[in-house]
Each structure stands twice: as structure tokens, then as C-alpha cells.
Amino acid sequence: MASNNRPLSPHIQIYKPQLTTFMSITHRATGIVLAVGTVMLVCWLIAAATGENAFNNVQTFLGSIIGKLLLLGWSYALFYHMCNGLRHLFWDAGRGFEIETAYTTGRLVIGVSILLTIGAWLWGYNAMAAI
């Protein structure tokens, strides 16, 4: 079929990877990750409503290595999506579109989301030590 040999417009693989494009797709990816993560939150609340055994089972899972890795991933995804979401709201207001500004706010989002994740986990471990 001749129509199958028609030239295609330039696609993603011929462009040089850039911070802005990487952060854009990461925003979407973290959104999907967080949507999946809500299932864990729902399990935790249903378990708390069901009874002590169910709740302790969920807590044991969340305290395991796999559980902690999942929580680490979800906490970073949440902070990233929140910080980058604020960046998007800033754009929605028509501000920050200059290339330099987009890179500055992008680096700021990555830095702040990492700091918030570390801060939250330090807080959690301190709270556990205090009990």
C-alpha cells in the first residue's frame, strides 16, 4: 500500500532528551503511580474499619522491605506531582514560560521534592523512635 510509505512527522526518538520533556512525562507517570497507590490507602482504611487483625496485617506489609520501598516511591511521586503541579498552575496563570524560567522552576521542583521526601521519612523515623 502506497499510503503506508508516506513520510512521518519527526517523532520523539529524533529529539535530544531535555529536562522539560523528561519532567512532563514524569508528571504523567507519577500521576498514574499515585492513582494506583490510592488502592493501598483504601486497603489501609478498610482494614482499620474491619478490625485489629486486618489492620495489623496491612501494617506488617507496609513495614516490610517491599512495603517500605512502595511507600518511598509513592511519597516521592506525591511530592514530585505536587511540586510540579504547582509549576503547572503557575503556567496556567500564563507565567514562567521563558525557557530559562522553565528550567529554573524544573530544577527547583526536583530539588524540593527530594528534600520533602527525605524530610518526611526522617520525621516518620523520629516519630517511631519516640513511641
Place this chain on the structure above:
Amino acid sequence: MSLRSPLGKVRGLGSAKEGVAHWWAQRMTAVALVPLLIWFVASICAMADAEYNAVRDWIATPMVSIMLVLMTVAVFHHAQLGLQVVLEDYVHTEWRKIASIAIVKFTAIGLAVATIFSIVKIALG
């Protein structure tokens, strides 16, 4: 200069006839979620590894129950709006697109109802 007619401007609707409702709801739930999720994550951090009774007492506090229900509504509304856009972008077969969006919406409503029921059950003992 705008090419839109004065009537078109006042109505605020595009060719899809629903205006910016979806886009706007996504932004408004995002704004609501910023304080709600900062509060939730901070609370969870402060009671990491808390016992069953302590967690239930916390959830049952009226202000906490209310905040949790508000957060649940905003989270699932925001999530299903976002997933809908992802599916609209990447699923090109019409029936698959409609089916996957329907599954996302039903799941979001189911999870939200399960969450709110759990909160209310704990709150009302």
C-alpha cells in the same frame, strides 16, 4: 484581537459544548489537594507505626474524619480526570477508549465509596 463573537465569549463554550469544565475541575481539585495532602502526609509521618487503637482514635476525631472525606473526594475526582486524559491520548480504538475510561470511572467511584464508608464507620463507632 479575538476572532470569537461576543456571544461566544459570554457563553464560554468551545466546539465541544462543554467549555473548560474538565480542565477547570482538574485544576480546582489540584488546588484543594495541596493543603489536604500536606496535612495528611504530615499526620501519617507524626504517627508512623502507631497502634490500631491510636489510628482509629485519630480517624474518629470529627475534624480528621471531615478532612479525610474531603481528601478522598478530591483525590479520586482528580485521579479519574487525569487518567481519563491519559487514556484519551494513548488509546486510539474507540470502543477500547470508552471501555477503559468507564472502568477507570467506576473504579474511582467504588474506591471512593469504600474509603468514605470506612471513615464514617470508624467515626460513628
